[in-house]
Amino acid sequence: MAQVSGIADEQTSTSLSSSNSILLRISRFNPEHDGSSQFMEFTVTYERWTTVLEAILDVKKHFDHSVAVRYSCRQATCGSCGMMINGKPRLACFTKISELNSNVVTVEPMNNFPIIRDLAVKFERLFDTHQKIKPYLIRDDSELESDEREFLQSPEEVEQYIQFANCIKCGLCNSACPTMATDSSFVGPQALAQAYRYVADSRDKGKDSRLKIIDDSHGIWRCHFAGSCSQVCPKGVDPAMGIQLLRGYLLGFRS
Amino acid sequence: MKESTIMKIHYGTALAAVALVAVHILMRLTQGFAESLEYESVLANYRFIPYAAMLELILILLAVHGFNGLRVILLELKQGRTYEKAVSYGCLAAMIALITYGSRTIIMTNMGMV
DSSP states (O other): OOEEOOOOGGGOSSOOTTOEEEEEEEEEOOTTTOSSOEEEEEEEEEOTTOBHHHHHHHHHHHTOTTOOOOOSOSSSSSOOOEEEETTEEEEGGGOBGGGGOOSEEEEEOOTTSOEEETTEEOOHHHHHHHHHTOOSOOOSOOSOOTTOOOOOOOHHHHHTTGGGGGOOOOOHHHHHOHHHHHOTTOOOHHHHHHHHHHHTOTTOOOHHHHHHHHSSTTSGGGOOOOOHHHHHOTTOOOHHHHHHHHHHHHHTSOO | OOHHHHHHHHHHHHHHHHHHHHHHHHHHTTSOHHHHTSHHHHHHHHHSHHHHHHHHHHHHHHHHHHHHHHHHHHHHHOOOHHHHHHHHHHHHHHHHHHHHHHHHHHHHHHTTOO
């Protein structure tokens, strides 16, 4: 596709002092009328702090406004801008071009997700599996009486699940998972990690119902412990560990 | 059957098979390799009931473990209600067929039919 060079100095959103340039290759695909994806190439300037998302937005602003990308917070909180960056699932807003150590940056939509257009993918399966494992505290006494205190936890009890509460539902773990690529019914590392997050919460009483949901022919046992989910998580969540700990409950090593 | 129960059987059969196959290999080492595979030597093994029982157990353990492994691989390759039922029942039938065939050999030997 088109080869475009340079961003006009007066129009860039960042200062051009001591700036370098890279070749940004963006995957373009519209399932409504394209047979396969193609790459558009742009030469963009960047600073030490420029993120891949900022480079894509510069391309949208100056060269091609039709590039489809989903983003919102720009600070790795909303989980919207997950994409394949140089072959690895990453958040575009959390990946600096300078840390990629490459003169060519290739951005593609996340693997294992249906493409809406260009870099934007459908999240329905992720949200469905997330909802399936009941991602909320289950208790009989959900309403606090006026004379009761909050559901207190010790620091040790919080430590059991707190890292899993950092999940931002960006889908990078599901994108990296090899089982997700072949098993369309697999519940996925994101939902399994969230199942552990609530099972390990001392306030929750829904352990049995959650374990029943994931103890399925396409549930927790289809994880092969590749560990790629934990490698790519931008928030430091370790879904692979959560899955192994959940298996401990099902095998009777934990209660 | 719950998937966790199936997987407990899967892991259990793997561990037991490793132990029994180790015993089986040690037993084979008591003879030379070529001698161990001679027709009369094999028949003698089948007629020695404790050893034949161990071979039968190894056959069951490996058949259960192997065909469940195959079922898992096939379930990950393709999905669909009919396909998954066919895979599960097909693997169960193949497992029973293999165990039956292997048991038949040992039984026939002990009944003097070989």
